[in-house]
Amino acid sequence: HMRVLSGIQPTGRPHWGNYFGAIVQYIALQDAEQAYYFIANLHALTTVRDKQLLSQYSLDAAMDLLALGLDPQKAVLFVQSDVPEVSELCWILLTGTPMGLLERCHAYKDKKAKGLAADAGLFAYPVLQAADILAYDSDTVPVGEDQVQHIEVCRDIAGSFNHQYGEVFVLPKAKVLDSSARVPGTDGEKMSKSYNNTLAVFEAANIQKKQIMRIATDSRPMDDPKDPQSDVLYLLYSLVAPESDREEMADLYRRGGFGYGDVKKKLAEAAEAFFAEARSRREDWQSRPDDVRDILASGAAKARQKAGEVLSRSQEASGLKGY
Numbered sequence: 117h118m119r120v121l122s123g124i125q126p127t128g129r130p131h132w133g134n135y136f137g138a139i140v141q142y143i144a145l146q147d148a149e150q151a152y153y154f155i156a157n158l159h160a161l162t163t164v165r166d167k168q169l170l171s172q173y174s175l176d177a178a179m180d181l182l183a184l185g186l187d188p189q190k191a192v193l194f195v196q197s198d199v200p201e202v203s204e205l206c207w208i209l210l211t212g213t214p215m216g217l218l219e220r221c222h223a224y225k226d227k228k229a230k231g232l233a234a235d236a237g238l239f240a241y242p243v244l245q246a247a248d249i250l251a252y253d254s255d256t257v258p259v260g261e262d263q264v265q266h267i268e269v270c271r272d273i274a275g276s277f278n279h280q281y282g283e284v285f286v287l288p289k290a291k292v293l294d295s296s297a298r299v300p301g302t303d304g305e306k307m308s309k310s311y312n313n314t315l316a317v318f319e320a321a322n323i324q325k326k327q328i329m330r331i332a333t334d335s336r337p338m339d340d341p342k343d344p345q346s347d348v349l350y351l352l353y354s355l356v357a358p359e360s361d362r363e364e365m366a367d368l369y370r371r372g373g374f375g376y377g378d379v380k381k382k383l384a385e386a387a388e389a390f391f392a393e394a395r396s397r398r399e400d401w402q403s404r405p406d407d408v409r410d411i412l413a414s415g416a417a418k419a420r421q422k423a424g425e426v427l428s429r430s431q432e433a434s435g436l437k438g439y
């Protein structure tokens with residue numbers, strides 16, 4: 117009886133990290149008692165400040181999820197800003213959140229450490245995320261490892277509200293996949309749009325091949341046996357290759373005497389095959405934008421109903437209602 121919720125920012129095209137870290141889990145969990153997935157356009161406002169782009173990315177993100185297997189008959193799919201109750205809940209939560217808790221959050225800390233100007237929205241980002249989670253009584257939040265800290269913050273915020281006002285909120289847990297909690301990018305760092313090291317899920321095969329051929333590899337002699345688990349190429353290959361091919365490749369690494377060029381070619385082929393079906397479904401959704409808008413509208417109506425109930429509960433508990 118899980119109540120699942122997760123969101124993805126409409127900040128551009130989804131990459132393998134988004135897919136194998138999070139979206140795979142969305143699909144696997146969509147048969148849960150309740151599965152809510154949303155396009156986090158309010159969060160994206162902290163980085164995308166172009167009207168055309170933000171609205172385009174939002175519709176794109178919905179099409180991406182649908183093409184990757186999200187079934188709107190099973191899961192509720194909606195756009196974050198279509199549920200204003202969450203922003204109201206966010207304010208209530210902000211008032212009880214210690215500054216120090218947010219100062220420790222890595223998204224904000226990293227940006228500050230790089231000397232970049234951070235706005236109050238980025239600072240408060242985890243509180244809006246907490247509102248998103250708590251508004252639907254979610255108990256399970258499928259995410260990549262980079263989000264685990266934010267779910268802990270959500271638990272802290274919900275816990276102190278409950279301590280103050282009684283049991284209003286459900287305390288959620290993050291759910292990460294052991295095998296793909298932190299998918300490496302083409303430079304070996306965490307795959308991330310802001311590091312420019314991504315492989316996009318819906319990339320044209322020929323472009324993706326070029327990106328893969330450019331992945332930096334170590335310069336150890338080709339004859340040396342290598343531990344597959346410590347090699348970025350192998351880690352990426354193991355995400356998209358069928359089980360038997362994966363085993364074969366791991367053996368090849370352990371034996372040594374192979375060339376990275378061959379591994380890259382195999383990786384490009386496996387990636388193309390793995391995403392081929394989703395790519396063609398993506399084209400189909402692309403040609404039916406109004407159907408996607410309908411799905412989002414009906415998703416938002418369902419989400420508002422639930423979020424409205426939880427918001428009322430928190431308003432009553434804190435004295436905002438009943439004066």
Ligand code: AQP
Binds near residue numbers: 134
């Ligand atoms: N490399 C990754 N490995 C595993 N999971 C990942 N996620 C992101 N990168 C990886 C997970 O994807 C979900 C959506 O996250 P998001 O909306 O924050 O996506 P993003 O902003 O596109 O993630 P990036 O690329 O990491 O962006 P920035 O530039 O912000 O650093 C989340 O569940 C996330 O954990």
